[in-house]
Amino acid sequence: MSGGVDSAVAAARMLDAGHEVVGVHLALAQSAATLRESARGCCTIEDAGDARRVADRLGIPFYVWDMAERFREDVVEDFVSEYAAGRTPNPCLRCNEKIKFAALLDKALALGFDAVATGHYAQVVEVTDPAVPGGLRRELRRAVDPAKDQSYVLGVLDADQLARSFFPLGDSTKPQIREEAAARGFSVAKKPDSHDICFIADGDTRGWLAGRLGERPGPIVDVDGTVLGEHGGAHGYTVGQRRGLGLKVPAADGSPRYVVSTDTRTNTVVVGPEELLGVDVIEGDHLRWCGPVPVGEQRVGAQVRAHGQEIPATALVEGGDGIPGRVRVHLDERVRGVAPGQSVVLYAGTRVVGSATIAATGSRGAAVD
Template sequence: MKILAAMSGGVDSAVAAARAVEAGHDVVGVHLALSRMPGTLRTGSRGCCTIEDSMDARRVCDQLGIPFYVWDFSERFKEDVVDDFISEYEHGRTPNPCMRCNEKIKFAALLEKAVALGFDAVVTGHYAKVITNENGNRELHRAADWAKDQSYVLGVLTHEQLKHAWFPLADTPSKAEVRAEAERRGFSVAKKPDSYDICFIPEGDTREWLAEHIEMNIGDIKDTEGNVLGQHEGSQAFTVGQRKGLKIGHPAPDGKPRFVLEIRPKSNEVIVGSKELLAVEEIRGIRCTWAGEPVAQFAEFIQRPAELGAASADIDITSQVRAHADPVLSSAHLEWVSDDESNDENALRLEIVVRLKEGLRGVAPGQTLVMYQDTRVLGQATINRAYSLDRADV
């Protein structure tokens, strides 16, 4: 097969490319230039996709004897990831830019270009598995090493994208084994630290970065009874579940810490309360996509004519709302509801409603809900609302 290896400059993508070459495929390495700041350099393990990373990727490709290219996707990255990140925070939501990058850049723009150039598949160093089921359809599953599993951030992949995705690290028992393999192959990235934090915020201070890109206005911090407890310098810089940075100046009556329960961008208010009030029992998600073909119960419902109030049958799933969170037992069904964002009063949108059988705390609108059955990723949705059924104030 003709393979395009997406080379981040890290150890995982290096070993993934090496395994593709070793398997006898015709492999070409490509590094994505996502920033137009030519002086950007990695600081330790902060950030990614920098000049240093590009040089590391080139060295690996030279050792493997494969062609290497740098593709400039910076404009699309700014529009689809950075601008989206800013917009979501402006509207009081907490986005996951890595999800958007995988969706819009690594497995949309990159794959689109790769297929147009005649490549059969794109290889990355993600820890996840794609299998073909008995019906010939592709499914996304968790990796063998659950500690490093990255199927959550790949939950945005569609059936068509999975046809052209290959993850050679899927069955690798541990990251330590990948590093050992890289060292045996003589790759200089063998001991390179993993990247973390948001790549376009290399200093790691999201609040300071947002203040440079969003107009912040002073507003009230209130409790659930509507009492004003203090003021903030911009509600957009907060997220649900946040404890630090409230600067209220006096303790709660019970002496316990307060947490952000809700952000209200229209009134520029931040609502705070006890940790117990962060408990969530139901999640509603919008913009659903399916990783492969939808499960039969959902597929049948989606194909029906949309009818306000119509709902599918419940199915048992596990839900994950953060990349490194534990999945929780849940049940889920689909509903057709009025689309408030449409100018057409008759327009409907599809929502997924997830009832949690186990507790979750601090779930924020804008986060991504990824749904599983056993190891299989069913799909994902953007969280529109997460709340306790016993609370009327949030």
């Protein structure tokens, strides 16, 4: 229970469904603020208090579990090291993989609980599958509300984690959840949503990274190597970025420039025209499957951002027999601003097939970088 409206209603619905429910708030900040400084922040003392008041109203036990150190190691430090290596990570996927459905679930199981329920907008559906023990398999599917669907950030869950997960909000829209919270008398019914990235409350990712990695001035160059300006550290830029470049030399045709690549080894940021951003081939590693592993070439939908468009594609899983797995995804159309470190989540209709961390991108007929 984060202290927000979604997890409050999720707890209430699980209770209504006849489950024995215990509320748990995760203390993820090592120095939690007393009050929220913005809608981006979370895990404050205020949030813990809001969660406790909901639990009291529901009449369920409530605990605060300190996972700040684990969150720091598995999410925050991973985020820093990925940017330092020139990649663009998604900390929400890492938090779901390492904290909410690993550390939290492991502790819950050790204490005798059966499953974890959260306020994510997604659906779990049981389907008949004679190949699995018991003949039933749980599938992760998109939420009914496309505007709030969070199946993308849950694409890192494997079949075992999915078997012990509940998402009771997946059949509702956000306005319906707020109306239900108000009807139940929850004080959080109108509380603003928190936004990514939760541990960077002011939203200044580049400034936050500079505080961790330091200022490292280096050149901003065009694709021919001509120096156009200077930056404070290549780790503060990501593919597709347009704003904040501070270029003093305009393009010959006056068109805007975008970051097309970064190299943290040489501390160089390369910019170019918009047409250089499009890719239609993605290679991914760190494969995570929500169910059966795809065999051979499979037609899928591919999504590379939490609220991005799903693109028709063909995926082929490579590796196995001791060889680290990779997936190669051929998109039916080019997509802009795809960077290594981001995640690609694969769908079969509304079902989440699995996910991979993007290792390289390119175009058909050209080398993949």
